[in-house]
Amino acid sequence: MPSATYDKTVASIFDAVLDEQLTPVALKAAAEYVGAAGAAYLLVNKLTSQVSSLARWGCSNGSVRDYLTHYGKIDPFRPIQEKAASGSLARLTERLPQSVLRRDEWYNDYALPAGVCDILGAKLHESPSHLVIVGLYRTVGDANPESWDMASVQALMPSLRSAASLHLGLIDIGYQSAIVRGRLDHLTAGDFHPSKRPDCRDEPGGGAHSAHWGRIDDPQRANLRAPQL
Numbered sequence: 652m653p654s655a656t657y658d659k660t661v662a663s664i665f666d667a668v669l670d671e672q673l674t675p676v677a678l679k680a681a682a683e684y685v686g687a688a689g690a691a692y693l694l695v696n697k698l699t700s701q702v703s704s705l706a707r708w709g710c711s712n713g714s715v716r717d718y719l720t721h722y723g724k725i726d727p728f729r730p731i732q733e734k735a736a737s738g739s740l741a742r743l744t745e746r747l748p749q750s751v752l753r754r755d756e757w758y759n760d761y762a763l764p765a766g767v768c769d770i771l772g773a774k775l776h777e778s779p780s781h782l783v784i785v786g787l788y789r790t791v792g793d794a795n796p797e798s799w800d801m802a803s804v805q806a807l808m809p810s811l812r813s814a815a816s817l818h819l820g821l822i823d824i825g826y827q828s829a830i831v832r833g834r835l836d837h838l839t840a841g842d843f844h845p846s847k848r849p850d851c852r853d854e855p856g857g858g859a860h861s862a863h864w865g866r867i868d869d870p871q872r873a874n875l876r877a878p879q880l
Contacts, residue, residue, distance in 0.1 A: 660684045661810045668814050668821075671706075678708035681811070682787065685803040689767070689788035693723075694818075695733065697780055702729070710790040713765030722761040727751075732772050732784050738812055740804065743770040766791050771799050773808070775815035778823045783815045 660680040667677035674692070682690040689709020696703045702723040705715050713722075723729065728743050735741055744752070752758045762768070769789035776783055789798040 656684065657806065660807065664810055664814045665817075668818050674706045675708045678706060681785075681807060682709050684807060685787060686800045687771070687787035687798060688790035688793065691786040691788070693729070693784040693786070695729075695782050695784065697777070697782060703781070710766045710788050711762075713761050713767075717761065722757050726757045727755055728757075728770060728772065729784065732774050733782060735774055737774050737776055738808055740771060740773045740808075743772070744768075763791060768793070769798070771804065775812045776819055778819040780823055781819050783818065785811055785815075 663673070663677045663680040667673040678690040678692065682688070687709070689707065689711050691705060691707040691711070693702050694704045695701070702719055705718055705723070707715065718726075727747055728741075731746050732741055747755070747758075762770075767788045768791045770786045771789075772784055772786040774782055774784050787799055787804070
């Protein structure tokens with residue numbers, strides 16, 4: 652990918668940390684950069700082991716509410732990603748064979764009807780109270796078994812992880828008014844500013860398209876308008 656495309660994608664990702672209304676733009680940019688049919692971003696409350704919020708763009712048309720209230724609790728791929736090291740990529744159909752998926756309620760009653768047949772996912776970052784997961788979708792009917800450009804995925808991963816770290820940092824330090832119409836008004840000089848994004852490329856380790864996001868009540872987020880990447 653041209654460097655300009657990479658830079659624009661990274662800018663979209665960090666902009667979404669500051670303004671949740673830009674979440675669909677960020678997910679669209681990330682999905683298109685890596686060649687995925689869609690993308691999702693999950694915030695998980697580690698204290699309750701429940702998905703607090705889900706943001707999506709692309710091929711999946713499944714109900715966000717249904718995922719938050721039911722299917723997220725029985726999603727067999729989520730615990731696999733949660734237990735993996737941050738930044739470690741996992742592919743749904745490699746971790747869960749067809750013999751298992753054919754009998755799985757989440758896969759047959761939610762993922763497939765929503766238009767998703769495979770997912771490349773990773774835990775991006777975790778704090779004492781939360782963790783975040785990104786998923787890249789392969790759509791039902793896609794004849795290409797390798798829907799993602801892995802070089803592009805690997806190139807984008809450090810930026811995704813850095814943005815997720817910032818997101819969880821804002822949640823866990825309890826900013827109540829730090830995010831105001833896309834601005835970080837209460838961070839001191841020297842803290843993160845979108846015009847001073849680091850060059851994350853050098854950081855170690857570290858049917859119709861639609862956009863959806865939703866959340867369920869989370870006591871730790873009650874006083875914070877937290878962003879979603």
